[in-house]
Amino acid sequence: MAMFNLEKAINEWLKLFRKHRAFDDGAIREMELHLRDHIEDLTSEGHSEQKAFEIATEEFGEVPEMAKEEYWNQQKQTTFIASVLLSMYTNYLKIAIRGFTKQPFFTFLNTFGLAIGMAGGLLISLYIYDELSFDKMFSDADRIYRINVDHRNAGEYNEYASAPGPMAGVIVQDCPHVELVSRFREVGSVLLRRVDEEENVKEKYTVAVDTAFF
Numbered sequence: 001m002a003m004f005n006l007e008k009a010i011n012e013w014l015k016l017f018r019k020h021r022a023f024d025d026g027a028i029r030e031m032e033l034h035l036r037d038h039i040e041d042l043t044s045e046g047h048s049e050q051k052a053f054e055i056a057t058e059e060f061g062e063v064p065e066m067a068k069e070e071y072w073n074q075q076k077q078t079t080f081i082a083s084v085l086l087s088m089y090t091n092y093l094k095i096a097i098r099g100f101t102k103q104p105f106f107t108f109l110n111t112f113g114l115a116i117g118m119a120g121g122l123l124i125s126l127y128i129y130d131e132l133s134f135d136k137m138f139s140d141a142d143r144i145y146r147i148n149v150d151h152r153n154a155g156e157y158n159e160y161a162s163a164p165g166p167m168a169g170v171i172v173q174d175c176p177h178v179e180l181v182s183r184f185r186e187v188g189s190v191l192l193r194r195v196d197e198e199e200n201v202k203e204k205y206t207v208a209v210d211t212a213f214f
Contacts, residue, residue, distance in 0.1 A: 004050040010035065013057055020067035035060070147171075168210075184209040 014032060017023045023031075035056050042052035060066065100107040135141040147163040168181045185208050191200040 006049045009053050016063040182210045182213040
């Protein structure tokens with residue numbers, strides 16, 4: 001006759017609960033603790049581990065029935081929460097309508113101010129996200145810089161997101177801390193042809209770059 005293994009029996013009992021979606025990990029762990037405490041009390045009263053396990057699990061009841069009861073309890077709890085939220089939102093709506101009826105100007109002013117504030121915060125967030133997203137496909141994006149031009153002429157000031165082509169050679173020669181310089185220029189729509197093909201293909205957006213670009 002095989003000896004009774006309490007740990008194996010408890011694990012097999014817990015597997016029955018894991019088959020049902022009504023029991024999450026927290027509920028199963030709580031039942032395990034209750035079962036172990038009950039078994040410990042029964043063994044201290046003189047019962048064997050096998051007898052204590054049988055008594056404790058029998059008092060818990062059948063697993064399918066427990067799963068059904070737990071499912072309905074969850075459904076009731078979900079329904080109760082939904083009804084509370086619906087009642088709360090209904091009260092908020094009534095208060096908003098009452099406030100708009102009694103003080104339409106101040107209600108409009110507060111709502112308009114809230115909308116402006118939310119829109120401003122959203123636009124600022126999008127701007128910051130866009131500014132921090134450049135060159136993120138490169139592992140060393142924090143070491144990549146682009147040269148822009150601040151142009152002043154005859155009292156006029158202009159900013160350009162571009163620089164003269166010869167500046168690349170000057171930067172390499174005069175700035176020893178610069179490791180690599182690459183130029184690129186948008187040339188628009190052009191006809192291109194592969195070396196191994198005879199027909200030209202029109203590309204709408206074409207950029208000419210140095211060999212160091214990649």
